[in-house]
Structure formats: C-alpha cells, structure tokens
Amino acid sequence: MTTIADACHPDGDDTLVAVRVQPGASTDGPDGVRRLPSPRGGVPRTYVIWRVRARAVDGRANAALVRSVATHLGVRPTAVEIVRGTRSREKVLRVRSNPVASVVSALR
Numbered sequence: 860m861t862t863i864a865d866a867c868h869p870d871g872d873d874t875l876v877a878v879r880v881q882p883g884a885s886t887d888g889p890d891g892v893r894r895l896p897s898p899r900g901g902v903p904r905t906y907v908i909w910r911v912r913a914r915a916v917d918g919r920a921n922a923a924l925v926r927s928v929a930t931h932l933g934v935r936p937t938a939v940e941i942v943r944g945t946r947s948r949e950k951v952l953r954v955r956s957n958p959v960a961s962v963v964s965a966l967r
Contacts, residue, residue, distance in 0.1 A: 866905045867963055869958070874957050879906035880948050882911055887912055890910045932965045940955070
C-alpha cells in the first residue's frame, strides 16, 4: 500500500516531498497519494496529489501550491520551496527545517 511517507524523503534537516499538482480544482489541499509512472519513463514514483484552485498561468498555480502546503503544514510560505518541476505537474518541494516524521504527520 502506498503511503504519504513514500513521497517524503529526508535531506539534512529538511524534507523533500514529491507532489503532483492538479490546478483549476474546486478546493486547495491534499487529495491522497498515488504511485504514478515517472514522467521520463523510469521507475514509478509516489506523489502526494495536491489540488489548487489557481490555474497554471504565469506561475499562479505554483504560488498557490506553496501557500497551501505551508498553511497545511503550519509553516511560513518561505519555508516551502519548489526545487524541481516548476513547469511541470510533478514537483519536488523542500520543506525547510522540518523532519520527515513531522511533515508526514501533518499531511495525514
């Protein structure tokens, strides 16, 4: 069974979270976890599915994603950064100074 912990990985004091964004949704927030094929045809990856109301125009969906994740985790938006996938639905987020266990717990 795929869990949120499968999408989260430690990086020093930070946590990297694999996210698949669904822009133009009716609400903002997490919508489960799915194991999906890699965008480049490699090994399937586990993603937290994250819905945002903003459309993917001029970076609005990215900004909405960062704000929504930060609010959900109870951290400042500056603690959440998109480190990979700024122009893709599949992204990797860095949550600064948060261990994996606290991020996984907050996303459940």
